[in-house]
Amino acid sequence: MSVLLNKDSRVIFQGFTGQHATFHAEEAMKIGTKVVGGVTPGKGGTQHLGLPVFDTVEEAVRETGADVSGIFAPPPFAADAIMEAIDAGIKTIVVIADGIPVQDMVRVERYRLGTNSIIIGPNTPGIITPGVGKVGIMPSHIYSPGRIGIVSRSGTLNYEAVAQMSELGLGQSSSIGIGGDPVNGTDFATVLKAFEDDPDTDAVLMIGEIGGPQEVDAARWAKKNMRKPLIGYVAGLSAPPGRRMGHAGAIISSESDTATAKIDMMEALGMFVVRNPADIGATVLRAIKS
Amino acid sequence: MNIHEYQTKDLLKHYGVPVPPGRVVHTDAQAATVAEEIGGSRWVVKAQIHSGGRGKAGGVRVGNSIDEVRVIADEIIGTNLVTHQTGAEGRLVRRVLVEQASNIVREYYIGLIIDRATRRITLVASAEGGVEIEVVAKQTPERIIREIIDPAVGLLDFQCRKVAYKVGLKGALLPQAVKVMKGLYRCMRDNDAIMAEINPLAIVDNGQLLALDAKMTFDDNALYRRPTISELRDFDEEDPKEVEATGHGLNYIALDGDVGCIVNGAGLAMATMDAITLHNGRPANFLDVGGGATPEKVANAFRIVLQDPAVKIILINIFAGINRCDWIATGIIQAMRDQNIQMPIIVRLAGTNVEEGRAILNASKFPFIIASNLNDAAAKAVAEVNNIVQKVTPLKKEHS
Incomplete structure (x- = not known):
């Protein structure tokens, strides 16, 4: 998909020389991602993985023309790293960290206002465009090029859906994790719009979970604005109220937060819905044949 | 992470929110001593467990004499309180909060949440105090007042005044209401809370506003930078x-x-x-x-x-x-x-x-x-x- 990660994207990693960033930058380069360098304060001027290291994102953007950044900074430092990327004019910012304080994200979202930056995450496996590249931690070998767009809050459930689709011969145009936190950078509706505008995508699978209004907001947006088939699943049918189910954002605080309320609303708004997680692949196939 | 009512009230007091005189105790003898020390003619004895619905379950009772306070404290401490949130097994009460009882004229609700749709802290208020806000939101949504807070400038005085007027806190109560709202906001922001509420915020018979009950929930992911909050964790309240x-x-x-x-x-x-x-x-x-x-x-x-x-x-x-x-x-x-x-x-x-x-x-x-x-x-x-x-x-x- 051309909006977030395409063959022209120039990628840097923040926290580049750290263990995780190193591993996942190498994995990304193996599948063809155009990685142009990285940032680690204090290590500017050195080389890592054969690429230049910079002290600041501003310098990295000036020297390499980077427009995508994968942030591997740990949670206490992630908010600052995101704002540095916004300040430097990075267009797509992928934030892997799980455990950023929620009030930090409230401030980050305020700082982002009026800029052209898009934040993917936090607490996301990232973005992958099979055949083009990835910025994230997902296992690229399970994905294959195709024409279905995927957007999800969960990582492993995204993999599960991909496996079910692969069995039926369905590949992906792009897969985007918007993350499991209560305050995230990009919501479902924004990603749906990108897929709707993408000529390489025929249908979109949206994988939600309990907590928050994003699934239903997206379904409302889609009813008005989307022509491509939209398939939806919401995890947490059997989750008890008031408990945080692993993800900071996966908590039932009111009736509208439940999986049943969301899936019923999505169905009422005309989406193809999946009630049993084992039926995700089959429902996608049914939707594109309809 | 949740904390006890008495801990929340201690925190709020530091931010200028008025709370009734009182103290937490572990025995009936201590309850009687505290009642005498704080004075007055009526006292409330409140079970301290991490659960709502304590009043309905018999965990909040009024004593009209020091002796009654002692008896009530003896009855509550050591019982398994069963509320709609604890499950059938209930929760063991290890301590009670003894407070001066107040003569309530009117009750209000003031709360702060992180609103996921706007991605901002939002002030929520209602003239329907003493009732769970979820119930008000369902039955009479028009009675809930909301004010979205810009994190760049924080909660502003005029926003507090707007909310106070809308719920009917006017005249001499207005400056008190502004002080309570700003104190609650600062307490939430400075301690990385994800929810803070005073319910009820009451007008008592001397014309003062008092936080009669309060609840805060803190961000587990921010505890690394809030050591004083981390210390309030009560492992007895967790599985x-x-x-x-x-x-x-x-x-x-x-x-x-x-x-x-x-x-x-x-x-x-x-x-x-x-x-x-x-x-x-x-x-x-x-x-x-x-x-x-x-x-x-x-x-x-x-x-x-x-x-x-x-x-x-x-x-x-x-x-x-x-x-x-x-x-x-x-x-x-x-x-x-x-x-x-x-x-x-x-x-x-x-x-x-x-x-x-x-x-x-x-x-x-x-x-x-x-x-x-x-x-x-x-x-x-x-x-x-x-x-x-x-x-x-x-x-x-x-x-x-």
């Missing part, structure tokens, strides 16, 4: 299995079924529970082993799941991305051997190093039930449970 799981880097939540679950990833863990439920089974727990799970971590997951005596079988569902199926399989074998596990184990492995993982399971002497996909795993798990239940209580006469 020991959940505390132990957190210590091992596992995410565990106890549920009331009999199918133990070990899964990687929060979303897949919920979906696994859903698949079991859709096959008419009942998950015993949510458990996410996370990414990069070592054999030791997997073995610890078994230990925690098996602490629940209701567990009859275990379903392992792994879709390895940054995990490795061979490590998971090694952990399963280690647990089977070291913990002498006899119950049926259903295993579904997929993703990174899946062939190596399956080979490790096959080479062992343990009779694992291998599932090919999510649906197969849930179906086999529920069939095994039903099989065990039937053996325990035979429905048909056994053939000889």
